[in-house]
Amino acid sequence: MGLMSLFGRSFRHGVHPPENKDVTAGVPIRRLPFPPRLIVHLDQFIGAPARPIVKKGQEVVRGEPIAEPGGFVSVPLHAPATGVVRDIKLMPTARGPRTPAIIIDVYEASPQEVLYANPPNDFDSLTREELIEAIQRAGLTGLGGAAFPTHVKYADPPKGDFPPVDTLVVNGAECEPWLTADHRVMVERPRDVIAGVRIALRASGAGRAVIGIEDNKRDAARALEEHIGEDDPISVRTLPVKYPQGAEKMLIHALLGRKVAPGRLPRSVGVIVSNVGTLAQMGRLLPRGEGLIERVVTVAGPGVKRPGNYIVPIGTPARFVLEEAGLAAEHAEIIFGGPMMGMDVPELDIPVTMGVSGILVREPEDGRASRIWPCIKCARCVEACPMFLNPSMLGLLAARREFGKMRDDYNLDACFECGCCAYVCPSNIPLVQYFRLAKAVNRERAG
């Protein structure tokens, strides 16, 4: 551990899945047409669901707030297109349950200009608190996939003894195979990214920012470096490619050599982590006083005819995106997110939410993963686990339903389901699935 952290080269363990980024990494971001209908879920981020402030039949203008935060750990939602609120009702989500969503029928003839904005009078003189409020007003959440309300990270924690934040870590690792959305954003919108980093530095109170980028994206690193000013306390660091480098604990360790203890936040080591995509939006939206209405999504995989990165309005159904990008498969697995941690969606009418970084379409495998052998204790999972758990033992305990023991004696709760263990398992044991089940049962028993 010592030498690695001294050189700060990378974290230990992890895996090297085939990257498959070439298909989309060189293609400029394109804008999708507006879909005829948008489905904007009120609970598409972590925290209290937003509360709708529009009524059925009401006309909305692109960029106008349509829902207010449901609490501090919550964000407002903005109309992703000009149209009319058709209904507010339960709609299916990628996670499974049907949850309330605002359905907007988009006006076909509308020029779709952002007509609603509320720019602050003097953006550069806003205090830290005012900036954090502005971040919340913009409806920003972690666009890397977690969709955790961004302003909550920057606000002072209500309780607990934390050291002062000294470093802002900007996550440009994008370690998931196939995904290139952050890569393209860094290459094409470096000005927005750096503007966002400057705002985040102000909001965090940190003295410096370190942007971590895997070295398969050197063009992105160069693009950002060109926009960093002489007196900006911002540096770009390239890291060797390894999954899950974009996990915040791994990234902090790779960049700074600091280790965040299990169950603790990056703040416990004086760090705040934000994704580059989030900061690009911050840099663009905050000075203009606009809200988050769209995001860049990588659409790729063997089942897609025109893979690329697309600007997709929040709430666009997967079906519409795939119609535009061309769905080649008759029989497909459709993944929201990356192939390591992404979630399969059960139907195409499920919309793109803030946290969806990619839509991958894969054709069914040749059945190689269909056979599950018993654990042969090969230790590949133990050597892959970036959290230094013992997935082999956890898997055996899960099979025996000893879920409490998994948590109490084998640190199950430190697992963030990166999938390294199941990726390397030569017995094809669905370890991550076992661990999710065990955590769910433990939660149920505790609650």
Next chain:
Amino acid sequence: MIRKPQIELRPSPHIHAPVDVVSIMRNVVFALLPVFGWHVWMFGLAAVATLAAVLAGSLGVERLVCRLRGENSTLGDYSALITAILLAMTIPPSMPLWMSFVAGAVAIGLGKAFFGGLGYNVFNPALVGRAFVQAAFPAAVNTWPPAFFEGRFSGLIPSNLTPPLMHPPSIADWSMKVVDAYSGATPLAMQKFQHQQTPVWDLFFGGVTSYATGAPAALIIVCGLYLAARRMLDWRIPLSVMAGAAGLAAILWLHDPAHYPDPLFVLASGGLMLGAWFMATDMVGSPVTSLGAVVYGLLIGVVTVVIRAFGGMAEGVMYAILLGNAATPLIEHFTQPRPFGAGRRRGKGGGA
């Protein structure tokens, strides 16, 4: 509107590394082939016949158990084949074939199926079979025929064809006919009981002597390194077995060089190399933690030398590895990895 595709749902991760159980086992077989090839070169048709008898016993029991449990055949995972090859190399090729058959059947039946099959066996199945024949047929197991004997590719050793349940005839007379001078003792036994040392060079690189009982150490290391390079073998285990054995051997040798063999002889003789690289490394019976693998290897190395130096037998690798297998759950219990960022205090270990 696109036609609704038929949608598959799977849990993440949605991609998988190309290595599976079968490919690991297949590579172990590949790695063992040169070692077994040398064995055949030394002992000829008798070695092939011994493997055939062991295979018949082990694969037969594996298939029978699958049928009794109403499961698909597990012969395709190669693990029973590995057990058979290892076992066939650790018993003398002069064994009556019926005994070899029993060894194979016991290895899989008692060593593996009894515990629940692949992944559940506590002990290395090949060594369970070997230990069984050690107890059941001590005379036959402790008599090695001379290696590189005349006519080894044209016929079997007379004792091979002993009828089932009968004791084999002595091969002493036969041995006198096929080689000039041969005592029937292995290099280890000669060192231990007669203080006659076989040149280490021959043991390492396979000098053509009648006293060889196994493939040369160098060949075994090369084959083991192939697996280690493909990450299908934990290099920590053979290295720590060798370190443990050489370390204790060095202490004894420095203490009394006339009585105890030098560390190089200890490493190169008997079954130590084969055991260290191909038996102690059996994934199922060895610890999954890297620190545990080192402790386990050192334990096996030290116990091997203790048995060789102080025990009644010349060889100790087999019992050392079986003991290591038995100690594995305990070793794992005390060497659980500490979660990332969890500080100095060792997390609570789990149940063994």
